[in-house]
Amino acid sequence: MSALSASTAGTAAVPVPEATAPARGEGRPTPWWGMVCLIMTESTLFAGLIGSYFFLRASSKVWPPPGIEEPKVMLALIFSFVLWGSSIPMLIAERGIKRGRQRSLRFGLMAAWIMGAAFVLYSLYDFHELHYGWRDNAYSSIFYTTVGLHTFHVFVGLVMSVVVQIKAWLGKFSEERHVTVQVYAMYWHFVDAVWLFVMPVFILSPHIK
């Protein structure tokens, strides 16, 4: 006990002891709540872009506009599943460190990183192969911007992962201390989830006439 509590004067009535009785369970850490809020606002950003896509589509007669090829589906589908699949090793990493398993954490993070990197490479390749630029018309602008913004989010996830992985390999995380992993994994799942909406709208829906 510190000297401070000794000076606590006049300990008398105990009006509401139940108010200070600890709650059961640990609850979510505050960074978890912070990430939930960030995900809410980022989701709104992507929802706005998807809304803008349909707004622009509704105000034009032909979609995609003449001279623009439709997005290629096959390759996109394959790499979409690679990205979505990367949530599985991420889950393994999260679950692992909650039980103190350093190996699950390290290899889970690494596997998710490789799958994410494969997706980013595919995206860059896909942009490279397009025969139109983002200045050509509203379709190309919204396509490049939205898909590009999502790819950028995956890329940011890869950069953050490097920091998290270095910390993991240095053994900075444990059963008790792993809030970085937990919050980082949420971000990763969020980026995967966004693609569940962006991919069908931007890659598949132009084929619907």
Place this chain on the structure above:
Amino acid sequence: MAVTDAPSHDTHGELDAEELEEIWADAPGVPGFFSTVDHKRIGMRYIYTAFFFFFVSGIMALVMRSQLAAPNNHVVGPETYNQLMTIHGTTMIFLFNTPVLAGFGNYILPLQLGTRDMAFPRLNAFSYWIFVLSGIFFFASFLIGKAPDGGWFGYVPLTDKAFSPGINLDFWGLAIVFVGISTTVGAVNFIVTTFKMRAPGMTINRVPIFVWSILSMAFMVLFAVPAVTLAAGLLELDRLFGTAFVNPHLGGSVLLYQHLFWFWGHPEVYILFVPATGMISMIIPVMARRPLAAYLWVATALIAVAFISFGVWVHHMFATGMPVQAMSFFSAVSLIIVLPSGVQFFAWIATMWKGRVRFTTPMLFGIGFLLIFLLGGITGAMLAVMPFNWQVTDSYFIVAHFHYVLNGAVVFPIFGAIYFWYPKMSGRRLSERWGHISFWLMFVGFNLAFFGMHILGFLGMPRRIATYPSGLGWDDLNLISTIGGFIFAVGTGVTLLNWFHARWWGQPAGDNPWDADSLEWATTSPPPEYNFASIPVVASRHPLWDQRPLPTASSTGDEATKSLGPEGAEHHETPETTGLDARPQGTLDLPHPTYLPFLLACGIAVFFVGLLIKAVLVGVIGAAVLVVALTWWTWRTEVDLA
């Protein structure tokens, strides 16, 4: 037992307070200035910085009123007028109203919740640095004589590269995106703090109404700000990189811009207005000396407004030619949103009616607010009706309406809040006598300045004009409006001088000068860095009225309760409590002062400058600083936060 009944600030002796002070204090001088994460210092800075912008932007308004005082006037030319108009609107919305309310939230919220800081103190510092840097970024345009001139709403095609080729509009578009980061980060902080940091016993139905209002505001920010980020962001992509979002020749749409802008724009009105009503709901009960009537209804109204505010934006676009069915929906919702505001209004009236009102300066501003908001609310309901809206759209009636709402119904509560809370912030009282004078000057000046604008609107005077010919019957009303504007300005100046006097020579305030009910008044004025040595234990909606003396908790060996007592303050910790019933759940290590937030904000600022001048190297440097700062931050997380 974990509870004692000693008042919080008496739980330690003189020497102990000094010891705690040492643990919590910032480094003196410049290092402390750039590294502080104390919510109170940050809150004060928010308020001072925002008021700086308020007075600068107010002077611009006076120049505009001087220009409009007489027909065919030549105080400023039309180019300058457009710049003043744009800076005035943008500054008042983005750099005064929004951040000054965030400043009060920052200062007051943790104290009202009975905790030692915000949930994310470093993010809090970061959001301030972003705010001030984006403000400097925006005002740099004015200093180099290239101020934006497309109106605060930046409508395309006027703001397209084709019609506004200069760098002027880029300052505007980028500043909007830039300052949005600050607002969003602040909102996240408010939400998590409200749900996870309340004093034990402060169940969700005992939270002060001001906290409810900040919470409602923060949720609106999360869902509204992305829309304006998109509006200004897509416009800037068009302007800087030649994309085609708002270019109709290439399939873009100018209406898309308006939809995105107003999808944020109308919730933004409530983002400003709701915390202002929260302030009023704190001031009126204290000055009427009784609890707020219909607490539950008022709290519900604040949350209801947050939802409904997302369904009204099209009433800003009734004149753009949309299907009538769509517009009817938005017209109906715009009428419905009157209801929650009405609920609050009657709650305030009932509180005063059943209480014994003290006509102090904060109360005068509260009553002035009620009268002004009544008028602004009525004209708001009128504007929700399509045929009326078509008649007065783009006329001075609109200018009158939104100044009644955004100036009267937001600035009056803010001035009331200054008089109400400044004694807590500084330990010194503002002069009541000069406060009364300031209020009456502001109230009379305000109504002189803006009431006549309703009539000018009916007489057909369009808004956004730099001058007008004589003989249209507009001359007298414009002159009266200008005189009123100057009287209003003198009124705000009186408060500025009052602050200046009180800052150095004001009467000592004591802990609770108004005999108020919420927890910020339980600690000293100004509060110590750690707010509360021992965390208070709450058993009422009005702890300082119902719990005399206020009981405070002491630490036990348990992980969840070890930071409740002075040991928590000693270890630089604060308790974490459950979201609804505020039971102790854990202990948060509060971060120590750090330069990281400032560094990160600087990186972002450099990046935006790079975009502005289209210098790839500058942008890359900014991004590099950003990555380094973020990496460092992530690296430190397990070290600083267990």
